[in-house]
Amino acid sequence: MEAVTTALGAASVDALHESTGSRTIADLLPRAAELYAERPAVRLKRDGAWHTVTFGEVGEIVSEIGRGLIDLGITPGERVCILGGTRPEWTYADFAVAAIGAVKVPIYPTNSPEECEWVAGNSEAVAVIAENRSQLDKLREIRGRLPHLRHLVVIDAADAADDAISLDQVRTRGGGHGMAELAERYKSVKPEDPYTFIYTSGTTGPPKGCVLSHSNYRDVLDMCHRADATRGRETSYLFLPLAHAFALLIQLLSFDGGGTLAYWGGDTAQIVAELQEVQPSYFPSVPRIFEKMYSMATDAMDKAPPEQRAQIERAIEVGVAVREKQIRGQPIPDDLQAEFDAADELVYARVRALFGGKIRQAVTGAAPIAREILEFFYACGVPVLEGYGMTETATVATYSTPENHRFGTVGRALPGCEIQIASDGEVLIRGGNIFGGYYKNDDASFGAVVDGWLHTGDLGSLDEDGYLKITGRKKDIIITAGGKNLTPANLENDMKQLRWVSQAVMHGDRRPYPVMLITLDEEEIRAWGRERDLPDDLAELSSRPEVHALIAGELERANARYAKVEQVKKFVLLDHDLTQEGGELTPTMKVKRNVVNEKYGPLFDALYGGPA
Secondary structure, three states: OOOOEEOOOOOOOOOOOOOOOOOOOOOHHHHHHHHOOOOEEEEEEEOOEEEEEEHHHHHHHHHHHHHHHHHOOOOOOOEEEEEOOOOHHHHHHHHHHHHOOOEEEEEOOOOOHHHHHHHHHHOOOOEEEEOOHHHHHHHHHHHHHOOOOOEEEEOOHHHOEOOEEEHHHHHHHHHHOOHHHHHHHHHHOOOOOEEEEEEOOOOOOOOOEEEEEHHHHHHHHHHHHHOOOOOOOOEEEEOOOOOOHHHHHHHHHHHHHOOEEEEOOOOHHHHHHHHHHHOOOEEEEOHHHHHHHHHHHHHHHHHOOHHHHHHHHHHHHHHHHHHHHHHHOOOOOHHHHHHHHHHHHHHHHHHHHHOOOOOOEEEEOOOOOOHHHHHHHHHOOOOEEEOEOOHHHOOOOEEOOOOOOOOOOOOEEOOOEEEEEOOOOEEEEEEOOOOOOEOOEOOOOOOOEEOOEEEEEEEEEEOOOOOEEEEEEHHHOEEOOOOOEEOHHHHHHHHHOOOOEEEEEEEOOOOOOOEEEEEEOHHHHHHHHHOOOOOOOHHHHHHOHHHHHHHHHHHHHHHOOOOHHHOOOEEEEOOOOOOOOOOOEOOOOOEOHHHHHHHOHHHHHHHOOOOO
């Protein structure tokens, strides 16, 4: 095997990077409640105002829930599903399940009853903690097909019923069990015991349950602390679904390090407003949110006269140059500093204000993002930097910081994690964060671990300094009828960064040339259409020649960056967006390429003049 290996050396955790030093995830919260008792652990918005819950108070809530679960007869190793959106009770339930030695199994709140059945059934869950009545109704529909399910618990007390007790009732039942009984449970949990089964949303086939141990996540927490991922007493804003490994890691990092986790209020339209209220220093998200915020920030630039646009573009160049010199401790010429100061008032300060004004770092993951967007925010003093990993790596394997980053890459290996590039270009990863396999599934076609190395299915390269660049996925490579290998993600991402575009999917396997299916960003294209007295209906807009000409021009400019064989020759505008409910997207907004190819096959055929 031809390979290159890189690993950052381990470093001690300094005062900025506090840690409970827990042995497992089971004893993490009890330690945090004791170490950080009076600190704010949780911020939540209720009745229009932000409220705080301290670590000590969280410790008491989790203790009551844990003892209540013991009262329900849940034993170590049994699986408990959590079905609901991102809210503090999700976190409390998670820590309680871990504390009693049971295994947490998250389910996305957007999942259909059939998808819930697969996860709860495959994991043999004995209990499900559901958010509200609408989630309970999914479970009621399938309960007869879940022979292992004994208990339904609902977070919203008003939705309790004969077949489902409330989480508050569970807490009350916990009063019949002493603290020593719970302590015995969490002290008995071993590092190698499973902490969670996380079912990969998957772009192909049914989800597979990744078995992740307490040591997997304890190891990755230590790796992240050493890599300067988050810092003690730092406020993080969390809206990502806690059923996803990315959000789970942020939750654990915040509680382990004594930080404050601010939970979003449930409305995506309010994310920017809540960022401005919370003023976090750390903001993890997915590319789509940063793409939307980029569109908001550059809206005025797009409408500005050419002279002002050039001035703003120059401001971005200056911002990147000055901030790179600042990080390296290099002197900044007076004329460059003067430009920077002027640009701060014109551009930078306004962009920082979108994020609340106190961002130390934002991190993006789960999907690719355009370099131009990252450089724009970096210039403005909002470092949005990439990391890389997957559920099988306990969320993460590489990380970037303002001090150590390289645009166009996803950073370097976390301390204690190793990366190799196999002879065929596949990224291989080894470390204490590598999962223990798929539950009741020995499928080795993806996620195989050979001699300790996880075969990720991603293609990439390492530079001389150990920075990893992801170039595509093995299964996503398009081979044209002429035998040319194409990586669709590059041109797709160029199109998706446009304010008018929501999704872009290239098609062309065994075809003479690539074509593309494009969906419009409803909010942006409607605003564009109103300025031109066009209809407000998305479906009608997608058929208008003016809109087609707009997208055709943008595609022509994007195509110009690529070799002729890689250029998209034709495209079709869909009259609606891709959705998770339609089966086309995963919960983290990744396109299920095989579903799109099959579902919209006739549209693709038409672009070629008929079926292949």
